[in-house]
Amino acid sequence: MSKVIVVGGGPSGMMAALAASKNNHEVILIERNEELGKKLKVTGGGRCNITNNREIEDFFEKVVTNRKFLYSSFYTFTNTDLLSYFESNNLEYKIEKHNDYKVYTKSDKSEEVIDTLKNDLIKNKVKILYNKKVVNLIIENKAIKGVKIEDGEKILGDKVIISTGGKSYPHTGSDGMMYDILKNHHTLNKIYPALTPLTVKEAWIKNLQGISMQNVEIYCKIKKKKISKTGDMLFAHFGLTGPCVLKLSSHITKYISENELELNIDFLPSKTNEEISNIIRGNPNKNVINNLKGLLPQNFSKEIFNLLSLTDKKANELSKADELKIVEYIKCMKLTCNGTKGIKTSQVTCGGISVKEIDSSTMESKIIKNLFFTGEVIDIDAETGGYNLQIAFSTGYLAGISV
Template sequence: MEKVIVVGGGPAGIMAALKASEKNEVILIERNNEIGKKLKLTGGGRCNITNNRDIDEMLQKVVTNKKFLYSAFYRFTNRDLLDYFSSKNLEYKVEYDQKVYTGSDKADDVIKTLLDDLKNKGVKILYNSKVSDLIVEEGKIKGVVINNIEVINGDKVIIATGGKSHPQTGSDGSMYDILEKYGHKIRPQYAALIPLVIKEDFMSKLQGISMKEVVMRAKVKKKKFEQMGDMIFTHFGISGPGVLKLSSYINKALENDDITLTLDFLSDKSREEIRNIIRSNPQKTVINNMKGLLPQNFLKQIISLCDLEEVKSAELKKKDENKLISMIKEMTITARETLTIKAAMVTSGGVSVKDINSSTLQSKIVKGLYLCGEVIDVDAETGGYNLQIAFSTGNLAGRLEE
């Protein structure tokens, strides 16, 4: 029996500790006074455990380094994860877009289930303990240093310290410096699944308006990206599930330049169909003819932006009609930047996958050192995929295969 140290009590670290404990003595080191602090934030506090799609489809939702995750995803699938929770009597439900949530809508129930299992498997948890260094001798891990003072020796170490998003939960990126010191390449970190800051002044007039199933398009050099989802206009720009997904594909490019976005608020209708609705009753105002087509507060604002508040359909000029339809079918706005990484749901970037064996998640640089979860340069769209990455990579790392 070997002594295994797991650093980080988030979903990846917990799953790694549970798997490793099947054959080893395990110590889980957590810098907070509780485990799963960031897990509580997922799904708006409801905990979007995973997604119910087939694993092949799940992999297509991975934004960065999807091939690296093949072994992890197939050796511990979303079905395996849900079977695990079912075996612990945790109820779950599948909702819109195949998102899986706890039956109670409480992330605390997931954390309690995992904590109980850790206790049952004899995992020792050290709370309020921050790993300040690794102990590496002749290219092999020998243990860790916590709080700059105490040495804990171990045969294997699993790093699951997360990225830089939501640093108040403990994932402040400090482990990157330690790993870099021992030879690992650290890829630049970017905010992923993050609202976008928009240049145009008229955004402020739309603040607070929510829109359903908007098609959002962006072009970065020769690559085109498209996402559909709900969105909301904010005081700084745009947010919402669709925007968050799109942000993960354009976040790196935003470091160097602004990006033009086009928004289609009625993707199920052609320009001609909208034109016919606008002209349906010549004696009514444009906004009356359009009533029910889109949220009324949105219609009021875009008609105001086009200076068409009291204009009747019969009086509507062709150029104004085209301008209005364009506002609906291809509103053009400019993304200037994302919000800071501290506000991101996920970190894009981290330990280079080239330094990690994808079949075992053991470091290629330091023998006996394993990495899992958000600390690695992998990220996915919103919808439970990033949590599945955490659980799957945690399970694979916890196998401690050479």
């Protein structure tokens, strides 16, 4: 039996502590906050998108950074295994098939997930230390021996699992402080915001603030490679946000940190140019914006007319040239993305400890013996849809059974 120290009481840390304790290890879980799962509590708007109900094989295409690294983790503890775990602990959940097969608690309360994990930790005699901030690692002869706490206390152990998260949502305690400690021993890949709103150069974008658009396609090209995402989006005074935008952001965040990028938005990807033209002309005695009412929000259509310096008129009075301009704008609005809203507003961190220095089959450091990593502290991230939480649970479980 080993003495295992887990640093960080988020989803990956709690799962690591549980897996280790169920393997008959003595486990101490150190949490810097006064409660467990503080970031988990606010995910999914408080609903907590636990995982996704797609086949585990489909998860890899949703991973943005270092997907191959996750093979052992995902297959050792799958989404099915996770849901079975919650079932066995009487947590009821629901699968929203209409919403990309996302899985939520039946009550839509993230607290239920936290309570389930916490009760299981207590049941398995995990010692939880609250309001304890780890400020350094105790390393001798390239082997971990324990951790140092802010008040000068030393906690010694045989194995240490780092589950401290990234830099997103810093108010929850996930402020990236552990990176400053770890970079003395490991390669730290540059940190970028992921799943974050995008800023846009065009000043007129603020005129569209608050307009929500459903099922759009946003695409761009980086070094001749086309990146395309579909889903809902929302115009904001600074640019763009919403599920489709957040997904796209993770794929372009490194590029736009130093470059501007042209975004193309197709607001009606299910309609051809010809079909939109027919709708515009649908009722010749009605105004064009009225004809488009069933397809697009009226305030959006009005702004398109303003941008094109057009006056709304009856369809039979609209010139063919102006009709083509309208259709072109609906099918391919061009915007200049010049950045993101930053790490504090991002849902996930891109970057972190290099996967080249971690054994993917155990999550143990290749540099420091008996030191393990889980979750967002590692340079791995995925799109929205429950995939990042599954990464947390899977890597946490694998580390926990490997100590």
